[in-house]
Structure formats: structure tokens, C-alpha cells
Amino acid sequence: MLKLRNVSKKYRGAERYAVQDLDLHVRHGEIFGFLGPNGAGKTTTIKMIVGLLRADQGSVTVNGFDVEKQPIEAKRSIGFVPDNPDLYQKLTGLEYLNLIGDAFQVEQSLRAERIQYYLEMFEMSHALGDLIQSYSHGMQQKLALTGALLHEPELFILDEPMVGLDPKSAHFFRELMRAHVEKGNTVFFSTHVLEVAEKICDRVGIIHNGKLIACGTIDELRKDSEQVNDTLEKLFLELTEEDDSIG
Amino acid sequence: MGRVWSLYKSLLNVQFGWSAAKYNYIKKRQRLWEPVIIVLGLGPALGMIVFGLWRVAEIGFETGLMLGQPHIVLALAAAAAQIITLFFGFFYVLSSFYFSDDLKMLIPLPYRSWEVLAAKLLAIMTGQYLSISVIVLPIWINYGRLARAGIPYWITSVLVFLALPVLPLVIASLLAILLMRVANVSNKKDLVTMIGGILILVVVIGSQLYLQTKMPDADPEELLLQLMSEADGLVKAVGRVFPPSVWAANGMAYAHKPYGWWNLVLFLGITAVGGLVLYGISERVFYQGLIAGMDGGKTRSRKKVEVSSTAYERPVIWSAALSEMKLFLRNPGYVLNGLVGYILFPLFALIPLLTQGNLEVNPLQALFEEPIPVYLVMGGVALFFLVMTALSSIPATTFSREGKYLWIRRTLPVSIQQVLAGKILGAQIINVIGCVVALIPITYILRLNIGGVVGGCIIGILLSTGMSGLLALLDLARPMLDWVDPIKAMKSNLNGVIALLVVGLAAFGIGYRMFVHYQRSTMARIPVELLVLAAVLFAVYKYLGTKFAEHRWMNLEGGIL
Structure with missing residues (x-):
């Protein structure tokens, strides 16, 4: 579903690569967690996948379409x-969803049907006719989620999706991600909340200093690090510290 | 005062983008061509303005000297600067006091309301000093040189210059504060702000124009003699537009006499009184209005929207056009800035009707005597459409206004050609409606040929569509996406200035061609030439839209979350 081949990105004026030689393959029907400390390159990678940034080298393909050469088909x-979804403040919720639709x-x-379904799930049908400027941060997050799911995307990409959601909405949302992949779709999300990743991800990738330092199921990561009983949090800390000491 | 100073410095940094410029041009060393283009593009234009005003000072001084009132140029410059400050200051103040994103950050901080207001007003004032210095300095310096003015003149000039924008900005602030006090307690805050703002501008500009054209019903020669015989009569006549400018001019011209000192005291005194009134009002009204407005933003409609009947399916371009229009028309700052031209043009046309002066006093009335040739009407109307495309700033700021929200359009499966088409369509719908509404009273008052007006509208739509496309491409090339205050995307955007320069040059060229055809009695060629120009503009847009837009859309790195 999603393939990144040898992808690198260096911001102009920066001394080091934000993402370097990244190879990643996310399969159909899986929830893939993309983990890493702050500044590791998670958001830069996501921006390259969705077409907001151009990779300096390498290729990104979504559903067989090259993001650079066939952007419309890929999108x-x-x-x-995104992690902080800034939505048009002067549109109503419904107008925003219609624009996306x-x-x-x-x-x-x-x-x-879908607008009704998601907004009832998020308990915000009452606010649909109001300007987005009157929404709380959490409500804007829920509206952005609804907009992103409106076309039942084959690849659902989220940057830190749990930020701003109340516990009830976060619970619904985890179920929603699972239901989405059960329909044969794929979910790719970045997160700091390792507990969430541990619970719902089929596979995870850990990025550090722009490089993918581990990728696989949590059991595979445990086996690789020879720490069979470790939690994901422990594994994450060990892997990123190890990489720091090598670097 | 230390806190005000510190806040002022931060606001100034944001306003002029110093840190951002340092980061882009010095640290990252990117877009270095921008300052070069700005200097090369605006330098000659600025030079021409300064040179022109330098000459105005000479001519004005010599003419004034013959009439015994050489300091009329001082009053003219002061009045022009104060009116410009009042007009633009109103937009800046409204936007900075009530629509800026930084307010959410400033309100919780332990600042007194007058401190926030003073720092914001000082930041606006600094920008105004730069603007008015272009008008005032060439005239005042040249006057000082020609009059061989002594040290008192130069000292007084500095004092007057420093005080010059204060009073108009105080008036603009008072109007803005009172307007927002009313608007913020209503449920339709944005609508009340827009209507109230437009009304205030119409009253302010209308009264200035009215005062300027409303002369006593006397023989023009007699009137001139009367103005000349009266001490400072001409200066006073000029100063009717903004009375304190007379005190400023007299204070400078008679800086070596008690009469001049008295005028200076009057000018500085009224400025200080204005400042004190604003201080008093700010403590009572400013924060209350601001906080009431923030409450108002959270009010929710109780009516539940029926999704099944409102979730329409529309063509992508129409959908983009609709969102472009809604996002523009629902922002009072954009509306007040972008649509004011459509209101002022008919107002200019209405003024002669309100005044009873004769032809010498009011030459516009000459237009009523002879019908304007139909092809000239056509050309003039088409030119109006073209000029308003740039004056409204809608296409030239279309991507800049998206700011941090641009990620939405960039992640949608919509080509840049469709995005551009939607944005141009939205901008053109507003432009066409604005122009047609403005043309109705103008057509009636100037008794324009209806066929010519309709023909001009059709040519104007074609002409302005091509130009809108090019201006939208200009904004795509260098969008201003990192703003805190949305109005900056329009008012502090160089693309808007470039658009005005380009369209101004085009309008000058078209006007010249129309004049040539009028003289040679070949006016039938005017619509043909305009149609050819429209085709050329459209072809250039298509070429650039295909060659450049795709690449630029893919490579944009600003405003992406």
C-alpha cells in the first residue's frame, strides 16, 4: 500500500538530514505505528507521503502511484x-466537509450517511452548522478526522492522532482504526503514546535522527533486542539510546 | 513604560517580519532574490514619487509666493498625510485591535489594557511614519530649502512630523473601539463590523470630499480674491479637509514668531487631548469589547442542521470558488479592505450631485453636458473592471490568505489548475458583482450609454479574468503564508503592491491608447484592442499556469502546518 524507497530530505540551510535513506513498506490491511522521539523525522516523512514536502531523493508510492509523478491519483x-489540524475558521463544519467531499x-x-455516522459517534452533530472558529481544539480534531474518513481512504494517515481527544473519543477512535483496516484499508500513524501503539499496531517502525532503526511486530522487535519481556516503552528507550551511543 | 516598550518591540518584529527575514535571508540564505526584486521594483517607483513631490513643492511654493501664502504646500502635505493615516489607520487599528491572533496570547498576560493598546498603536504608528514620510519629507525639506528657513523651522518640522499621525490614528482607534463595542454585543459580530465599518468609511471619506467640493456659490474669481485677501485664506481652505493640518503648517511656517508657537501649541495640544481621550476609553471599553467578542465567537446555533439535505455534491472548481468567496466575505478585515473601492467609486460620482457649484468649481459637471462617446464608455468600463481586480487585492492575495490552512488544499486530489480556476472564478464573481453595483449609479449620474456600459462589462470581464489569473500566479510564486494577523496577508503583502503597479501601468497604457483613438476619431478600435489584450493575458496565464504552477505547487514549503 505504501512504499518509501531510499527517501531522504534535508531542509535548506540545515546541517543534517531530517530523513535519510528511509526504506519502508506498509502493507494492505495493517495498522502501522510510526514512532520516534521529538525531531526524529516522523512529521517530515508524513509530509512527504501526503505531498506537502518533496523528497530530495528516493520515491514514495501510495497504492502503486508515485506521489511526485501521479500526485492526484496518489492523493x-x-x-x-495532521497533528494540529488548522481548519478554515470562517467555514461551518458542514461547509468544510462538503469542500472535502x-x-x-x-x-x-x-x-x-458518513457525516451523520462520524459526527454522531463524536457527539458533535449539533455543531455542524456553526463556524469552525467556535469549535474547541478537540472538536476541530474530530471534524478533521471526519473529513479525512469521508471518502473511506485506502490509506489513512495520522500525525499524533490522540492529541486533543477526550478519553471517550480516543477509545472510539481506536475502534474506528481497527474497523477501517478490517475493511481492507491501511492505517499509518505517528505517535508518542507508546501504550496506544502497543495495543493497536500490527507493526511499528522506530525512526531516530532521520533513520529507521527498527521495524516489525512488537514481538519481532523484542526478539531482535533479546529482551523478550520488555514493554514497547523500554524497547523504544533502549533502541533510541543505543542509536545515540553509536551516533 | 518598560513593559510597553518591550511589547512594542515584539509587535514591531512581527509586523515587519525582522526575525523571519533574518532567518530566511541570513541563516538559511534562501529567497535572496526577493529583497533584490523589491529594491529594483519599488526603488524606481519610490524615486519617481519623491521626485514628483519635490517638484510639487517647488511649483506650490512659487505659486503660493505669488499669492502671498507660500506655506500652502506645507498644509497640503500635512492634510494629505493625515487623511491617508485616518483612512488606512482605521483598517490597521480594527485588524490589530480585534482580529489579530496575538490577542489570545496577550489577554492572559498581566498587561493593563492601555499598555496593549499603546504598544499596538505605536507599532501601527511606526508603519505610518514610513508611509507618510514619502509624502511629507520631500515637500517639507524642499520648502525649507526654498524658503531658506532657519533652525526653528527644522525643529518644529520634526515635532510636527512626530505628532502628525497621532491624531488621525486616535480618531481611527476611537471609531474602531466604538464600532467593536457595538458589534461584539450583537450575535452577528462579523456582519455588524462590516456594515458599520463601511458606513464609517463612507461618512469619513464622503464628508472630506463634500467639504472639498462644496464651495460658496460665488464667482470663482471673486472666491479666489477673497481667499487671497484673507490671512492664510488658501491654507485654511486646504485645511478644511483636516483642520489641525492648518495649525501644523502655520506652526512650521511661522516657527520664529509667537503666532507660529501658538499654532504649534494648538496642534500638539489637540494631539495630546486625543491621546488622553483614547487612554480613558481604552481602560473602560477596549478590553470589555474584546472579551465580549471572544464570548460571541463561541455562541452556537441551536438549530440542528439536516445533513441529508445540505450535503450537496458540486463540481470541484465551483466548490473551490464557493469556499474562496465565503472565506473572503466572512472576514470583516478583508471585506473592508477589498471592497471599499467598489463603494468609493460611486461615492466619488455622487459628490457632484450633492454639491451645487458651477462648472468652474466643479468640472465633473461638464461631463453631464455632452454624452460620452460609446466606445470611450466601453473602454472606461472595461478599464474599471481591470483596475478593480488589482485594487480589491482578491486574486493577488488568494494563496497568501490561506496561510497555515493551505495544507488542506495541497493534500486534496485536486490539480493546481483546478485550484487556480476555482480561485479565479470566486474572485471574479465578487469583482463582477462589485463593479456592476458600482456602475449602476455611475451610469445614471454620468448618463452613460447603456450599450457601451454592457459592452464594456463583457470586455471588462474577459480582461479582468486574464489579469486575475496572472495575479493569482504571482501570489502562488511568492505567497505570504506566515502571518499572525490575517489582514497582513492583504495589507502587508507586496503582491498587492506589485499588482497595483502592474495594473496601474496597464491602465495608463490603455488610457493613452484610448486618448490617441479619441483624437484620431478611431474610437471603434478601442474594444478590438482591449479584446486582443484580453486574449494575450489569457494566453500568458495558460502558458505560465501549465509550465510553472505545477512545479511551484509541488515545491511550496511555507504554510504547511
Whole structure:
């Protein structure tokens, strides 16, 4: 579903690579957790996948489409929620969802059905006609999630999705991710909350200083580090510290 | 005062983007071509303005000298600077006091309301000093040189210059504070702000224009003699537009006499009184209005929206156009800045109707006597559409206004050509409606040929569509995405200035061609030439839109979360 081959990105004026020689393959029907400390290169990687940044070298393909050469086709398969979703403040919730629905050409009855479903789940149907500027941070996050799911994306990409969600919404959202992959779709998300990743991810990748230092199921990571009983948090700390000492 | 100074420095940094410029140009060494282009592009234009005003000072001084009132140029410069400050200051103040994102950060800090207000006003004032210095300094310096003015003149000039923008900004602030006090307690805050703001501008500008054209019903020669015989009569006549400018001019011109000192005291005194009134009002009204506005933003409609009947499916370009219009028209700052031209043009046309002066006093009335040739009407109307495309700033700031929200459009499966088409369509719908509404009273008052007006509208739409496309591409090339105050995307955006320069040059060229055709009696060629120009603009847009836009859209790195 998602393939990154030898992807590197260095910001202009920066001394080191934000992402370097990244190879990653995320398969159909899995929840993939992308972990790493602050500044590791998670958001830069996500921005390159969704077309917000251009890789200096390497290629990113989504559902078989090269993000750089066939951006429209690639984007049709993606639903994206950034870590801090800034949404047009002067549109109403419904107007925002209609804008997204039009771009993804979501058929009217399907659109209405999905909007109803997600907004009822997030308990915010009452606010649909209000300007987004009147929404709380959490409500904007939920609206962004609804917008990203409106076209039932084959690849659902989220940058730190749990930030801003109340416990009830976070619980619904975890179930929603699982239901989404059960339909044959894929979820790729970055997070700091290792507990969440441990609970719901089929596989995880750990990025540190722009390089992928580990990738696999949690059991595979445990085996590789020869710490069979370690929690993901312990593994994460060991792997990133190890990498620091090598670096 | 230390706290105000510290806040002022931070606001100034944000306003002029010093840290951002240092980061981009010095640390990252990127977009280094920008300052070069700015200097090369604006330098000659600025030089021409300064040179022109330098000459105005000479001519004004010589003419004034013959009439015994050489310091009329001082009053002219002061009045112009104060009116410009009042007009633009109102937008800046409204935006900085009420619509800026930094307020959410400043309100919880332990600042008194007058401290926030003073720091914000000082930051706006600093920007205004730069603007008015272009008008005032060439004239005042040249006057001082020609009049061989002594040290008192130069000292007084500095004092007057420092005080010059204060009073208009105080008036602008008072108007803005009172408007927002009313708007923020209403449920339709944005709508009340827009209507109230437009009304205030119409009253302020309308009264200035009215005062300027409303002369006594006397023989013009008699009137001139009367103004000349009266001490400072001409200066006073100029100063009617903004009375304190007369005190400023007299204070400078008679800096060596008690009469001048008295005028200076009057000018500085009224400025100080204005400042004190603002201080009093700010303590009582400013924060209350601001906080009431923030409450108002959270009010929710009780009516539940029926999703099944409102989730429409629309073509992508139309959807983009609709969002472009909604996002523009729902922001009072954008509306007040972008649409004011559509209101002022008919206002300019209405003024002659309100005044009863004769033809010498009011030459516009000459236009009523002879019908304007139909092809000239056509050209003029088309030119109006073209000029308003740039004056409204809508296409030239279309990507900049997206700011941090641009990630939404960039992650949608929509090509840049579709995005551009939607944005141009949205901008053009506003432009066409604005122009047509403005043209109705103008057509009636100037008794324009209806066929010519309709023909001009059609050519104007074609002409302005091509130009809108090019201006949108200009904004795509160098969008200003990192703003805190949304109004900066319009008012502090160099793209808007470049658009005005480009369209101004085009308008000058078209106007010249129309004049040539008028003289040679070949006016039928005017619409043909305009249609050819429209085709050329459209072809250039198509070429650049294909060659450049795709690459730029993929490589944008600003405003991405």
C-alpha cells in the first residue's frame, strides 16, 4: 500500500538530514505505528507521503502511484489528519466537509450517511452548522478526522492522532482504526503514546535522527533486542539510546 | 513604560517580519532574490514619487509666493498625510485591535489594557511614519530649502512630523473601539463590523470630499480674491479637509514668531487631548469589547442542521470558488479592505450631485453636458473592471490568505489548475458583482450609454479574468503564508503592491491608447484592442499556469502546518 524507497530530505540551510535513506513498506490491511522521539523525522516523512514536502531523493508510492509523478491519483487513496489540524475558521463544519467531499467526489447520499455516522459517534452533530472558529481544539480534531474518513481512504494517515481527544473519543477512535483496516484499508500513524501503539499496531517502525532503526511486530522487535519481556516503552528507550551511543 | 516598550518591540518584529527575514535571508540564505526584486521594483517607483513631490513643492511654493501664502504646500502635505493615516489607520487599528491572533496570547498576560493598546498603536504608528514620510519629507525639506528657513523651522518640522499621525490614528482607534463595542454585543459580530465599518468609511471619506467640493456659490474669481485677501485664506481652505493640518503648517511656517508657537501649541495640544481621550476609553471599553467578542465567537446555533439535505455534491472548481468567496466575505478585515473601492467609486460620482457649484468649481459637471462617446464608455468600463481586480487585492492575495490552512488544499486530489480556476472564478464573481453595483449609479449620474456600459462589462470581464489569473500566479510564486494577523496577508503583502503597479501601468497604457483613438476619431478600435489584450493575458496565464504552477505547487514549503 505504501512504499518509501531510499527517501531522504534535508531542509535548506540545515546541517543534517531530517530523513535519510528511509526504506519502508506498509502493507494492505495493517495498522502501522510510526514512532520516534521529538525531531526524529516522523512529521517530515508524513509530509512527504501526503505531498506537502518533496523528497530530495528516493520515491514514495501510495497504492502503486508515485506521489511526485501521479500526485492526484496518489492523493485519492489518502485520508490525512495532521497533528494540529488548522481548519478554515470562517467555514461551518458542514461547509468544510462538503469542500472535502467535493474534492474526493464523494456521492451525495454516501456523504450524508458518513457525516451523520462520524459526527454522531463524536457527539458533535449539533455543531455542524456553526463556524469552525467556535469549535474547541478537540472538536476541530474530530471534524478533521471526519473529513479525512469521508471518502473511506485506502490509506489513512495520522500525525499524533490522540492529541486533543477526550478519553471517550480516543477509545472510539481506536475502534474506528481497527474497523477501517478490517475493511481492507491501511492505517499509518505517528505517535508518542507508546501504550496506544502497543495495543493497536500490527507493526511499528522506530525512526531516530532521520533513520529507521527498527521495524516489525512488537514481538519481532523484542526478539531482535533479546529482551523478550520488555514493554514497547523500554524497547523504544533502549533502541533510541543505543542509536545515540553509536551516533 | 518598560513593559510597553518591550511589547512594542515584539509587535514591531512581527509586523515587519525582522526575525523571519533574518532567518530566511541570513541563516538559511534562501529567497535572496526577493529583497533584490523589491529594491529594483519599488526603488524606481519610490524615486519617481519623491521626485514628483519635490517638484510639487517647488511649483506650490512659487505659486503660493505669488499669492502671498507660500506655506500652502506645507498644509497640503500635512492634510494629505493625515487623511491617508485616518483612512488606512482605521483598517490597521480594527485588524490589530480585534482580529489579530496575538490577542489570545496577550489577554492572559498581566498587561493593563492601555499598555496593549499603546504598544499596538505605536507599532501601527511606526508603519505610518514610513508611509507618510514619502509624502511629507520631500515637500517639507524642499520648502525649507526654498524658503531658506532657519533652525526653528527644522525643529518644529520634526515635532510636527512626530505628532502628525497621532491624531488621525486616535480618531481611527476611537471609531474602531466604538464600532467593536457595538458589534461584539450583537450575535452577528462579523456582519455588524462590516456594515458599520463601511458606513464609517463612507461618512469619513464622503464628508472630506463634500467639504472639498462644496464651495460658496460665488464667482470663482471673486472666491479666489477673497481667499487671497484673507490671512492664510488658501491654507485654511486646504485645511478644511483636516483642520489641525492648518495649525501644523502655520506652526512650521511661522516657527520664529509667537503666532507660529501658538499654532504649534494648538496642534500638539489637540494631539495630546486625543491621546488622553483614547487612554480613558481604552481602560473602560477596549478590553470589555474584546472579551465580549471572544464570548460571541463561541455562541452556537441551536438549530440542528439536516445533513441529508445540505450535503450537496458540486463540481470541484465551483466548490473551490464557493469556499474562496465565503472565506473572503466572512472576514470583516478583508471585506473592508477589498471592497471599499467598489463603494468609493460611486461615492466619488455622487459628490457632484450633492454639491451645487458651477462648472468652474466643479468640472465633473461638464461631463453631464455632452454624452460620452460609446466606445470611450466601453473602454472606461472595461478599464474599471481591470483596475478593480488589482485594487480589491482578491486574486493577488488568494494563496497568501490561506496561510497555515493551505495544507488542506495541497493534500486534496485536486490539480493546481483546478485550484487556480476555482480561485479565479470566486474572485471574479465578487469583482463582477462589485463593479456592476458600482456602475449602476455611475451610469445614471454620468448618463452613460447603456450599450457601451454592457459592452464594456463583457470586455471588462474577459480582461479582468486574464489579469486575475496572472495575479493569482504571482501570489502562488511568492505567497505570504506566515502571518499572525490575517489582514497582513492583504495589507502587508507586496503582491498587492506589485499588482497595483502592474495594473496601474496597464491602465495608463490603455488610457493613452484610448486618448490617441479619441483624437484620431478611431474610437471603434478601442474594444478590438482591449479584446486582443484580453486574449494575450489569457494566453500568458495558460502558458505560465501549465509550465510553472505545477512545479511551484509541488515545491511550496511555507504554510504547511
